[in-house]
Amino acid sequence: MYVNFSNNESNTFDAIVVGTGISGGWAAKELTEKGLKTLVLERGRMVKHGEYPTAMLDDWDMDHKGKVLPEIIEEHYPKQSRTGYTIKEASKHWFVKDSEHPYLEDKRFDWMRGYHVGGRSIMWGRQCYRLSDLDFEANLKEGIGIDWPIRYKDLKPWYDYVENYVGISGKKEGLSHFPDGPFIKPMELNVAEKHVIGKISELYDDRIMTNARIANLSEAKERGACQYRNRCIRGCPFGGYFSSVSATIPDADRTGNMTLRPNSIVHSVIYDAASGKASGVRVIDTETMEEHVFNAKIIFLTASCLGSTQILMNSTSSTFSEGLGNTNGYLGKNLMDHHFLISASGKVEGYEDLYFKGRRPGGTYIPRFRNIDQKSKMKDFVRGYGFQGGGGRGAEWQLNVKEMTYGRQGKEDLFKPGGPWTYGMMAFGECLPYEENRVYQDPNEKDKWGIPLLRFDAEWKENELNMRKDMREQAVEMLERAGLKDVKLNDRMSYPGLGIHEMGTARMGRDPKTSILNKHNQIHDVPNVFVTDGAAMTSSGCQNPSITYMALTARACDYAVKELNRQNL
Amino acid sequence: MNRRTAIKRTSVIMGAALSAGTIAGLMAGCKAEKKLNWVPQFFTEDESKTLSSLTETILPKTDTPGAIEVGVPEFIDDLIGNFWKEKKQMNFKSQLEKVNSMSQESFGKPYYDLSEEDQNTIMDELVAMAKNESGKSFFMELKELTFSGYFSSEIIGEQVLNYDPVPGVYIGDIPVKEVGNAWST
Numbered sequence: 001m002y003v004n005f006s007n008n009e010s011n012t013f014d015a016i017v018v019g020t021g022i023s024g025g026w027a028a029k030e031l032t033e034k035g036l037k038t039l040v041l042e043r044g045r046m047v048k049h050g051e052y053p054t055a056m057l058d059d060w061d062m063d064h065k066g067k068v069l070p071e072i073i074e075e076h077y078p079k080q081s082r083t084g085y086t087i088k089e090a091s092k093h094w095f096v097k098d099s100e101h102p103y104l105e106d107k108r109f110d111w112m113r114g115y116h117v118g119g120r121s122i123m124w125g126r127q128c129y130r131l132s133d134l135d136f137e138a139n140l141k142e143g144i145g146i147d148w149p150i151r152y153k154d155l156k157p158w159y160d161y162v163e164n165y166v167g168i169s170g171k172k173e174g175l176s177h178f179p180d181g182p183f184i185k186p187m188e189l190n191v192a193e194k195h196v197i198g199k200i201s202e203l204y205d206d207r208i209m210t211n212a213r214i215a216n217l218s219e220a221k222e223r224g225a226c227q228y229r230n231r232c233i234r235g236c237p238f239g240g241y242f243s244s245v246s247a248t249i250p251d252a253d254r255t256g257n258m259t260l261r262p263n264s265i266v267h268s269v270i271y272d273a274a275s276g277k278a279s280g281v282r283v284i285d286t287e288t289m290e291e292h293v294f295n296a297k298i299i300f301l302t303a304s305c306l307g308s309t310q311i312l313m314n315s316t317s318s319t320f321s322e323g324l325g326n327t328n329g330y331l332g333k334n335l336m337d338h339h340f341l342i343s344a345s346g347k348v349e350g351y352e353d354l355y356f357k358g359r360r361p362g363g364t365y366i367p368r369f370r371n372i373d374q375k376s377k378m379k380d381f382v383r384g385y386g387f388q389g390g391g392g393r394g395a396e397w398q399l400n401v402k403e404m405t406y407g408r409q410g411k412e413d414l415f416k417p418g419g420p421w422t423y424g425m426m427a428f429g430e431c432l433p434y435e436e437n438r439v440y441q442d443p444n445e446k447d448k449w450g451i452p453l454l455r456f457d458a459e460w461k462e463n464e465l466n467m468r469k470d471m472r473e474q475a476v477e478m479l480e481r482a483g484l485k486d487v488k489l490n491d492r493m494s495y496p497g498l499g500i501h502e503m504g505t506a507r508m509g510r511d512p513k514t515s516i517l518n519k520h521n522q523i524h525d526v527p528n529v530f531v532t533d534g535a536a537m538t539s540s541g542c543q544n545p546s547i548t549y550m551a552l553t554a555r556a557c558d559y560a561v562k563e564l565n566r567q568n569l
Numbered sequence: 570m571n572r573r574t575a576i577k578r579t580s581v582i583m584g585a586a587l588s589a590g591t592i593a594g595l596m597a598g599c600k601a602e603k604k605l606n607w608v609p610q611f612f613t614e615d616e617s618k619t620l621s622s623l624t625e626t627i628l629p630k631t632d633t634p635g636a637i638e639v640g641v642p643e644f645i646d647d648l649i650g651n652f653w654k655e656k657k658q659m660n661f662k663s664q665l666e667k668v669n670s671m672s673q674e675s676f677g678k679p680y681y682d683l684s685e686e687d688q689n690t691i692m693d694e695l696v697a698m699a700k701n702e703s704g705k706s707f708f709m710e711l712k713e714l715t716f717s718g719y720f721s722s723e724i725i726g727e728q729v730l731n732y733d734p735v736p737g738v739y740i741g742d743i744p745v746k747e748v749g750n751a752w753s754t
Contacts, residue, residue: 058734058754060723065644069651190741228736355748358739395730395751401716404696404708406627407689415633415729415750 013039013259014564016281016296018266018311019303021119023533023549025244025252026162027300030557032257036564039259039294040252041283043303044115046262047122049245052235054090062089075099082110082498086123091233094123102453104442109456110497111306117262118245119304120500121546123233126215126241127362127388128168129543130159134177134372139539142382145334145433146509148538149519152179158551158558166242166550167221169362170213178367185218186211187226190356192348192391192421193364199482200366206376207369212362212388215242215547223247228358241361263287265449268315269299269324269529277528277569278324284449298528298560298569302553305502305534306439306454312506312516312531313441314451325516325523331506332440334433335458336540338499341492342468344475345424346484348391355393355417363390364425366478368542370470381466383432385542387475389425393417423484427471430542432463433504437496458496501545503537521556528569532556607643611650612662615679617642619665622681624715626688633729636715644718664707668695726753 014036017027028040059066066089073081076097081087086095094114103111114120133152140147156179163181170183189197189211200209216226223239223246232241239246252258263286270293272279280295301308312331315324323331370376370384396418400410437458445453460468472491479487509515512524521536523529532553534545541548563569609617624636624645636642649658671694672680676687683691692708699706719725726732730753 056734058723058726059721060726064647064651065721067652188739188741193741228739229734351742353745354742355745356739356741357733357743357748357752358736359752359754360739395720397716397720397751401713404699406692406696406712408629408631411628411631412633417745417748417751 011280011292011294013037013294013296015039015298015300015560016041016294017300017302018281019043019119019301019307019533020117020244020249020260021302021304021533022121022124022244022546023302023304023553024119024300025121025248026550026553027302027532027557028244028252028258028260029248030554031300031561032252032255034557034561035255035257036298036561037257037259038252039261039296040249041264041266041281041294042115042117042119042260042262043265043286043307044117044119044262046260047117047235047245049239049250050237052237053093054234055231055237057090059090064089066090068092079103079110080112082495083112083500086112086233090231091123094233094235100448102445102447104445104453104455106455106457107459108495109439109458110495111454111456111502112497112500113304113307117249117260118243121243122235122245124243124546125500125544126232127365127544128163128166128170128181128213128215128547129365129367129386130179130181131155131541131543131548132177132179134368135539135541135543138383139433144382145539146507146511146514149508149510149515154519155548155551155555158555159547162547162550162554166215166247166547167217167223168213168215168547169211169218169226171211173208173210173367175208175367177372181213183213184221187214187216187218187360187362189364190391190393190421191351191354192393192423193389195348195351195421196389196391196423196479196482196484197364200478203481204369204478207366209364209366209387209389212365214362216240216361226361228360230359230361232361264292265451266303266311267291267449267451268311269301269526271315271317271319271324271526273317273319276526278526286449289449297564298530300553300557300560301529301531301535302533305505305537308531308533308535309439309505310441310451310454320525324529325506325525327525328513328516330435330514331516333435333438334504334507335437335439335456335496335502336431336433336504336537337458337496338428338501338540338542339431339460339464339468339494339496340426340428340499341490341494342471342475343424343426343490344479344487345422345490346479346487347420348423348484349420351421360390363388365389366425370467378470381463381470383430383463383467383542385427385429385467385471387425387427389423391421391423393421394419420485423479425475425479427475428499428542428544429464429467429471431460431496431540433507433539434458434461439505456497460496501534501540503534503540503545506531506535507538508536509538520559521552522560527563528560530556530560607640609643609646611646611658612665615669616662616665617646618681619669619679620645622683622688623665623668623692623711624718626685626692627712627715628719629685634724636719639719639722639724641715641718641722644722645714648714648718661710664710667707 171186172180226240313323366387368384397414441452506516621642628636699708
């Protein structure tokens with residue numbers, strides 16, 4: 001069923017999909033459902049839905065209450081641990097060991113990733129916000145980077161299509177720059193969140209706060225409903241959220257058209273100068289170290305922004321000495337990510353007789369409100385940012401621990417719900433495309449499979465730094481005006497990569513001179529190779545991008561199969 | 570099936586019929602054996618005895634378990650021994666030694682051999698010192714470690730706090746009185 005390891009496997013397929021993360025899962029599902037015999041390659045290990053070893057564990061079931069020893073972090077996860085929350089016993093098996101998968105930094109870049117079937121779709125943040133024409137038109141209007149070759153109307157049907165399948169809990173708001181979708185019912189908010197939403201709506205007419213739009217099921221679909229455990233990062237045995245392993249890969253498998261091959265690193269795409277197309281891929285089996293060649297009519301590179309970029313860079317030929325499709329030198333440039341880690345939180349007064357039940361994934365969202373019209377224009381930065389937030393209430397012991405008391409007196413009260421309701425929110429901001437923010441192959445160092453290591457050279461610039469000032473001010477101002485007490489600002493520097501929204505290194509565009517991909521995510525110069533992950537992004541927006549990759553992938557698959565049938569590929 | 574697992578399953582069946590305190594009391598019987606088997610990995614035996622008694626002074630056994638029976642001293646031994654930097658470790662050890670010299674001075678015995686009343690007298694001194702300290706005092710350090718180990722322990726997490734591993738629902742405005750104790754995870 002899933003894996004075809006036989007030695008006499010036929011090496012020729014209709015399609016090859018590289019990667020099984022959120023984009024690769026979609027490519028696998030769409031192409032196999034359209035009848036293509038599809039080889040799906042994953043560089044990491046096999047994972048099937050349900051194989052989530054820590055999903056049912058409590059902290060006390062794990063060594064060191066779930067903390068990973070410092071010497072293990074130092075040896076294997078010095079970079080992957082930079083998030084602060086991922087390298088725990090509960091989730092570290094979803095992240096690569098830096099000791100096995102190194103990369104190099106001219107400037108600090110936090111490249112967070114996991115190599116296994118499902119990729120980062122297992123531990124993604126699950127927030128889903130569409131881009132709008134505010135985003136698609138921005139580069140053109142402001143003369144920044146290059147124009148997107150598509151507009152919202154091109155992607156809208158595909159957002160609808162993927163969202164219907166994924167299941168997005170959310171609330172319609174009717175804002176043109178924050179497009180609605182076919183949402184299932186939003187997840188319930190608590191009294192603190194409702195309080196803040198009410199105040200924002202009362203005090204501001206230029207912005208709203210709404211329910212998070214999140215790929216967790218508020219009601220059962222083909223998969224089970226969210227059980228409100230908030231342990232998504234471990235994988236959900238209930239299928240309560242969308243991932244490749246819970247949804248797209250099993251559906252692709254059901255068609256009978258998929259051959260899934262884990263432990264298969266794509267070394268490069270093979271270019272055939274005679275036909276002007278790619279003929280297949282060169283694969284290294286990580287278990288045997290043997291090299292295999294697989295052929296197909298079309299190839300989808302969906303190995304993540306940097307994964308796909310690395311493969312393209314390594315796919316050199318006499319026609320493409322600088323990497324497949326890279327005749328203009330733009331491959332690896334315009335690397336983007338969202339900047340964040342600016343947050344504010346405070347106490348919500350009242351509601352002391354109320355509490356909550358359940359641990360809900362996701363909370364509230366404030367869509368972008370800067371530079372959306374003439375009135376909201378900012379003088380020292382372009383674009384904008386959104387806020388993800390949430391509220392809650394703790395227990396007496398969490399207050400008591402700060403007091404200089406001890407002993408029997410009041411001990412039984414420690415177990416009670418207590419303290420004030422609190423609410424906090426964090427900003428996620430757009431990053432502009434800059435040619436000089438780039439990733440490139442190190443000229444000397446290679447990994448153990450002989451593939452040159454990636455080296456990063458990217459930084460936030462004036463626009464991002466000016467935006468961060470406004471994020472800080474607005475975070476505090478909104479909560480203070482909403483009447484929260486003891487509002488505290490938490491401002492940590494965020495380095496590129498840590499948003500885990502890498503984008504832009506093989507961007508889409510209208511002109512083959514300044515872009516790698518066309519409006520169908522097709523490499524301009526190699527029409528049977530499609531790149532539909534974050535690499536394709538022409539600008540970053542400030543929205544969590546996965547839903548856009550899904551829509552781009554489904555759209556490109558539809559086009560690719562039509563072109564195949566027209567015998568154009 | 571060991572006694573602990575048996576009780577865990579029984580308590581699930583009996584559910585709310587047993588009070589948190591009763592269940593924890595039953596559980597405590599099991600943990601006492603474990604305590605005998607506990608071999609400190611970082612602290613000396615003497616330091617461990619002092620540390621154990623200090624945590625028990627902060628969270629003594631009442632209707633609900635004390636720090637020792639839920640494994641707080643083991644937790645702190647693991648945390649400090651495996652996760653702290655050497656300078657901080659040594660400082661903590663010297664603080665334990667200081668507690669014992671204060672105890673010797675006032676009562677002629679190490680802290681762990683004192684009566685609860687005398688232990689409280691020493692703890693009051695630690696609190697008084699803490700109030701005059703600008704940085705993080707030993708008392709606050711100790712209290713945080715004790716609380717952190719206690720409220721993340723299996724017994725408190727599953728039997729005393731409100732354990733709800735699969736809530737199945739989210740309610741954002743449930744009356745406090747319908748909830749009982751705070752949620753555990």
